[in-house]
Amino acid sequence: xxxxxxxxxxxxxxxxxxxxxxxxxxxxxxxxxxxxxxxxxxxxxxxxxxxxxxxxxxxxxxxxxxxxxxxxxxxxxxxxxxxxxxxxxxxxxxxxxxxxxxxxxxxxxxxxxxxxxxxxxxxxxxxxxxxxxxxxxxxxxxxxxxxxxxxxxxxxxxxxxxxxxxxxxxxxxxxxxxxxxxxxxxxxxxxxxxxxxxxxxxxxxxxxxxxxxxxxxxxxxxxxxxxxxxxxxxxxxxxxxxxxxxxxxxxxxxxxxxxxxxxxxxxxxxxxxxxxxxxxxxxxxxxxxxxxxxxxxxxxxxxxxxxxxxxxxxxxxxxxxxxxxxxxxxxxxxxxxxxxxxxxxxxxxxxxxxxxxxxxxxxxxxxxxxxxxxxxxxxxxxxxxxxxxxxxxxxxxxxxxxxxxxxxxxxxxxxxxxxxxxxxxxxxxxxxxxxxxxxxxxxxxxxxxxxxxxxxxxxxxxxxxxxxxxxxxxxxxxxxxxxxxxxxxxxxxxxxxxxxxxxxxxxxxxxxxxxxxxxxxxxxxxxxxxxxxxxxxxxxxxxxxxxxxxxxxxxxxxxxxxxxxxxxxxxxxxxxxxxxxxxxxxxxxxxxxxxxxxxxxxxxx
Ligand code: M6R
Numbered sequence: 001x002x003x004x005x006x007x008x009x010x011x012x013x014x015x016x017x018x019x020x021x022x023x024x025x026x027x028x029x030x031x032x033x034x035x036x037x038x039x040x041x042x043x044x045x046x047x048x049x050x051x052x053x054x055x056x057x058x059x060x061x062x063x064x065x066x067x068x069x070x071x072x073x074x075x076x077x078x079x080x081x082x083x084x085x086x087x088x089x090x091x092x093x094x095x096x097x098x099x100x101x102x103x104x105x106x107x108x109x110x111x112x113x114x115x116x117x118x119x120x121x122x123x124x125x126x127x128x129x130x131x132x133x134x135x136x137x138x139x140x141x142x143x144x145x146x147x148x149x150x151x152x153x154x155x156x157x158x159x160x161x162x163x164x165x166x167x168x169x170x171x172x173x174x175x176x177x178x179x180x181x182x183x184x185x186x187x188x189x190x191x192x193x194x195x196x197x198x199x200x201x202x203x204x205x206x207x208x209x210x211x212x213x214x215x216x217x218x219x220x221x222x223x224x225x226x227x228x229x230x231x232x233x234x235x236x237x238x239x240x241x242x243x244x245x246x247x248x249x250x251x252x253x254x255x256x257x258x259x260x261x262x263x264x265x266x267x268x269x270x271x272x273x274x275x276x277x278x279x280x281x282x283x284x285x286x287x288x289x290x291x292x293x294x295x296x297x298x299x300x301x302x303x304x305x306x307x308x309x310x311x312x313x314x315x316x317x318x319x320x321x322x323x324x325x326x327x328x329x330x331x332x333x334x335x336x337x338x339x340x341x342x343x344x345x346x347x348x349x350x351x352x353x354x355x356x357x358x359x360x361x362x363x364x365x366x367x368x369x370x371x372x373x374x375x376x377x378x379x380x381x382x383x384x385x386x387x388x389x390x391x392x393x394x395x396x397x398x399x400x401x402x403x404x405x406x407x408x409x410x411x412x413x414x415x416x417x418x419x420x421x422x423x424x425x426x427x428x429x430x431x432x433x434x435x436x437x438x439x440x441x442x443x444x445x446x447x448x449x450x451x452x453x454x455x456x457x458x459x460x461x462x463x464x465x466x467x468x469x470x471x472x473x474x475x476x477x478x479x480x481x482x483x484x485x486x487x488x489x490x491x492x493x494x495x496x497x498x499x500x501x502x503x504x505x506x507x508x509x510x511x512x513x514x515x516x517x518x519x520x521x522x523x524x525x526x527x528x529x530x531x532x533x534x535x536x537x538x539x540x541x542x543x544x545x546x547x548x549x550x551x552x553x554x555x556x557x558x559x560x561x562x563x564x565x566x567x568x569x570x571x572x573x574x575x576x577x578x579x580x581x582x583x584x585x586x587x588x589x590x591x592x593x594x595x596x597x598x599x600x601x602x603x604x605x
Contacts, residue, residue: 002099002603003027003072004177005194006158006168008213009185010066014058016187017070020194021051026250026393027191028599029072030080034058035087035095036065037165042095046085067166069158069188071097074599077105078122088125090117090133093162098125099190100154100175101604108150124153132159141212144169145221148210154349154604158188171210175603176347176376179203179211179218181232186213190603192235192374193391203230204374235374249592251394251486255578256445258399259438262571264388265403266434272414272427277367278383284365285418288338290317292363294326294354295342296602298397298481299404302369303342304474305570306408313422313567314415323354324605333361340367342408344392344400345601346375353605355380369407371400385411394593395600396486398578401478402441405571406434433568443562444575448583450559451576454541455583458489461512465503465538466493466577468516469526475516475570479577486585486595496529507538514577518561518569519545530556543576545569 003024007013017034032054033046045063047054051072057063071086078084087095102108105124108131113119117130131150136143140161148155154174160167170177170188180187180195180202188211189195192202205211208223209230222228247253267276274282291310293303303320310318323341327350339358343351346368355366355377366381371389378384387403413430416422422430458464464483468476473495480491494503496515507513513533517526527550530540534555541557544550545564552558565572585592 002074002190003029003194004069004097004099004156004158004188004190006069006170006188006213007185008067008166008168008215009182010215011185012064013066013068014063016198017068018051018055018058019197020189021054021070021072023194023196024072024191025051026395026593027072027601028395028594029074031075031082031085032070032072033085033087034063034068034070035160036063036068037160037162038063038065041092041162042087042089042160044087044089044095046082048080048082048085067160067168069095069097069160069168076101076604077124084121084123086125088121088123088129090129094129094133094136094159096125096129096132096157096159098128099156099603102127102151102155103153104151128155128157129159136161138163140164140167140169141210141219144171145210145225148173156190167212167214169210169212170205172205173208174349177205177211179205179213179230181218184215186215186218188213200234201232202235202374203232204379205230233374248586249394249582251396251398251582251592254392254394254399255575255582257390258402258575259441261389261399261403262406262441263438265406266437267410270431272410272417272431274414274418276410276414277385281383284338284383285415287336288316288365289336290334290338291319291340292337292358293318293320293340293342294323294351294358296323296348296350298401298478299342299344299351301474301478301481302401302404302408303340304477305405305471306412308471309409309412309567310415313412314419315421316415316419323348324350327354327357331361333358333363335362335364337363338365338367339363340369341377341381342369342404343375343377344371344389344397346370346372346377347601347603349603349605352376352380369404369411371403395595395598396482396581402571402574406437409434409568433566437568437571440563440565440572441575444572447559447576448579451579452583454557454559455580455587458512458580458584459487459587461489461510463506463511464489464491465506465511465513466491466516467496467499467513467526467529468493469496469522470520471567471570472516472518472573475574475577476514478574479514479516479581482578482581483584485598486581486590486592487588488590488596489584496526499529499532504532504536507533507536509537509539511538513538513540514580515540515542516573516577517542517544517548517550518573519548519564520569523548543573
């Protein structure tokens with residue numbers, strides 16, 4: 001999704017800005033641009049191709065400057081054409097980049113037209129540039145502080161004015177913005193990752209903050225207009241995180257990183273303890289009577305899986321909701337519920353808004369399961385469990401999902417223990433299973449050659465069905481999501497028992513039906529559902545545990561999973577589905593890491 005980089009230095013910063021955009025590329029974008037203050041006015045280059053094209057342009061035109069801003073745009077208002085690409089100018093004096101959506105842009109546009117401003121883009125962003133230009137009286141910092149009071153919606157902005165050649169001003173409300181602190185130079189970015197290589201010292205801005213960066217200073221005011229300091233933290237882990245290494249795509253690299261990611265995520269201690277979730281957790285866990293899980297996309301599916309664990313292991317009622325639905329519906333708050341937000345990025349707009357909505361309804365027990373320690377969600381919740389997947393670049397989430405599952409299983413066992421449903425013997429068994437997971441994952445990854453053979457066939461299909469039951473229904477959902485988002489094959493997932501209630505009408509010899517078949521209590525039921533598919537000519541592609549006695553025969557293709565993994569089986573069974581989607585997408589020649597229309601971190605509604 002949209003990305004911002006800004007810099008004030010004594011050196012030419014164009015390469016820093018372009019490199020920053022390159023580091024944000026993985027988030028998805030459809031145009032990009034950079035502007036610098038050069039020779040007393042802003043100059044820019046914009047591209048509707050890739051950042052590499054923008055780089056070629058700035059080299060060819062010798063664009064240079066010591067102060068500048070840059071942007072990757074994911075279109076919301078207006079098509080991805082050059083006129084709509086940021087930076088957006090106002091009367092060749094102001095240059096501005098913006099993440100988010102300005103909801104009252106139409107009324108502002110009418111007001112500004114009345115003042116003689118001519119609009120050349122279809123963006124909501126252009127109103128901010130003209131508004132700042134119209135209000136500017138020699139102090140950009142003050143102007144932005146006044147101007148943002150008129151904006152409704154979500155934004156992170158960075159702006160420069162030709163009359164202040166060594167100043168960049170930023171502001172945030174609902175979209176992240178971070179200050180990178182250098183020596184004799186300072187930076188702004190929507191994600192600290194953009195500035196890896198330039199600095200490892202960051203101040204994370206809070207909602208409503210406005211910031212001015214100059215060569216040797218950073219000034220911040222909060223939403224009340226009070227001058228504040230934001231803690232500067234050293235975050236060293238960003239450097240080098242975006243190297244592809246020997247892999248063809250980041251998604252492939254991230255699938256193969258899962259054994260390491262799980263090892264880093266599961267607790268080192270020899271027991272499950274509330275303190276794994278923060279200092280307050282032991283009090284809070286003793287006070288709760290239910291869970292409300294809020295998340296989007298793949299993170300929502302990890303919540304759905306966790307519901308099975310939480311209700312069977314911890315015997316605690318659990319409700320899982322899509323964040324974008326929960327935030328707008330009337331619900332009945334239960335102050336004794338633990339609200340759990342699950343997110344790779346910790347910045348997903350809908351999940352953040354759902355969390356704030358829950359808090360506004362009086363929910364005080366909040367926990368984030370998240371991959372980014374410095375994210376808004378971790379900062380807004382009272383407790384957190386950090387997954388240690390490492391930076392996930394591929395838009396299709398893989399290692400973030402399996403590490404979330406590991407974290408949520410730890411939560412279920414911890415609650416089960418506290419509530420008297422997990423004894424010492426069971427606790428030791430669960431811990432041993434968790435510790436063995438990386439080895440088990442390596443055995444599943446070794447199935448890749450067999451999955452590649454299936455992918456060649458899937459690449460020629462236009463539709464696919466995914467079936468699972470119980471704990472593995474959310475895994476079927478995740479498998480279908482993976483396939484559709486990167487291969488563009490239409491895929492749907494159903495609990496296998498639902499087939500006969502409608503989707504069976506879709507089954508013909510042309511329909512591949514991917515089946516997740518663990519050796520659990522529902523196996524015999526699942527086998528009956530498979531027969532329903534075969535009777536209609538459907539082709540079954542089954543990932544079957546070794547002891548299921550499901551064998552390959554006419555119309556039934558079987559890949560045997562190396563071992564049966566009990567309650568943790570979803571973490572193993574999702575991996576072949578990730579590989580199937582990945583190799584199918586490769587065979588179809590799609591842009592695997594940056595699928596069309598999608599963004600890595602969805603920071604707008
Ligand atoms: O960063 P989050 O986990 O909050 O993101 C939620 C979804 O946008 C994300 O999982 C999305 O569905 C992925 N592209 C799925 O692969």
